Amino acid sequence: MLKGHDFLITVKAPGKLYIAGEYAVVETGFPAILVALNQFVTVTVKESGDYGSIYSQQYRENSLLWKREGNHMVFDNRDNPFHYILSAIKLTETYAQEIGKKMKCYHLRIDSDLDSPDGKKYGLGSSAAVTVATVKALCHFYNLPMTKSRLFKLAAIAHLDIQGNGSLGDIAASVYGGWIAYNSFDRNWLKKARHRYSLTALIDRKWPQLNVELLTPPKELSLLIGWTGSPASTSHLVDAVGLKKAEQVKNYQKFLHDSRACLKRMIKGFQTKSLATIKEEIRRNRKLLQSLGVLSDVQIETPLLHALCETAEKFGGASKTSGAGGGDCGIVLINDSSNTQALLANWKEVGIEPLDLHVHRVND
Known part of the structure; x- marks a missing residue:
């Protein structure tokens, strides 16, 4: 969904649920079935002057998680939505610069209804949806050539840079919508390919083992x-x-x-x-x-x-x-x-x- 006027861009990305295939789908080429749901992360981008901002009512008091490894305090940012937002911005702007777009300042506002009113997570893939919505909004803002395949790949790289594991099936559900069968791609290949190809070339290449098939459920x-x-x-x-x-x-x-x-x-x-x-x-x-x-x-x-x-x-x-x-x-x-x-x-x-x-x- 896209709206735009007076340099104001608003997009939505849906949450998801896994239907089947969990854990196995983390391995290259193994299938899962997911469904996109009618709860969304909404991202609005508005061009600004000499400074920009990122604001979210839901995430303004976000906490940091940490654990002990021996005497060391180790922070785990994988559940912190701002890290996914910043990673999505970085990847999308790298893509924009590669194709010759001039960088701008902007205000980014994020609204989510994927969590409960008191802030508890339902498990609907809010980090994936916020990544997809941020990438999608900035692609429209910079008028970048975009397809669902490119959107998935940009958001998948941005998400993987923060989470470090997972199948990225939640990214696929948020991009493609409906019921999908998803096969995870070879993440070792991606790691090597990022050193070999520009981001533009990478998102236009076929990714080994990646497959997304839209499914139609029985009417009953x-x-x-x-x-x-x-x-x-x-x-x-x-x-x-x-x-x-x-x-x-x-x-x-x-x-x-x-x-x-x-x-x-x-x-x-x-x-x-x-x-x-x-x-x-x-x-x-x-x-x-x-x-x-x-x-x-x-x-x-x-x-x-x-x-x-x-x-x-x-x-x-x-x-x-x-x-x-x-x-x-x-x-x-x-x-x-x-x-x-x-x-x-x-x-x-x-x-x-x-x-x-x-x-x-x-x-x-």
Whole structure:
């Protein structure tokens, strides 16, 4: 979405949820399914005189996280949205300068409805959405040639520079919208390619293993989302699983193999409009994530997420954790003729908040 007048540019980028394929998608070429949602980060750019500003009502009192490594205090900025904003600005302006644009001053305003009113994270990919929206807004501001592929690549590099891990599937969902099947690209190749190519050449090249396919769900499919009220740090959970996979090579490889097969069948279910197939593979993916949690000693499915899933199953839905787990959201795929009101009421009784969110399709 784009509006512009009197050097004022306003764009939106949607949040996302993982449907299936979490953790495996971090590995090069492994698939996941995500969906973009109708909650947004909005970025406004207005040309200014001799100074610029970055302002966000939501992030003005953002805290810093740190931990101990021996006697050292180590800061972790991967959950700090301003670092993603600054990285997005740096990458986009590098691209602009490469194609001969003159740099300007501007005021950047960020508004987000991806978090709860009291500032808690729902796990809807706010860092990805703010990165995409910032890149998109500045591309319009500088009148840069832009496609969804270029937007994804610029935002992916900017995000990866801060987070350091992850699949960038959340960036893809925020760029492409709707339901997508996503295969992660070779990040080792990207690391080397950044030294070999200009940024302009890099975002126009084919990235090894990267693939984004738009999916159309069966008409009777209804997506329900429940929030546990407990935020989780994706970066830290992915780090923890990454640490264990080196110790559990054989079991981890089996998890990857089984996840790929599961996702291939699920994608086929979308292509053939078979809700029964999709639900069957959602249940299988849940079991795979449970097994990964055991072998990596990471609590992916917390007690409240377990209750969310088991309740959904009683009402005929196929349910699992969404994203890294450890808190945040669970999802349910269910026939739209089912008694979802009774299911949602049951969630509320045990302290799970149903989120009134819908799939968002990106038009421009």
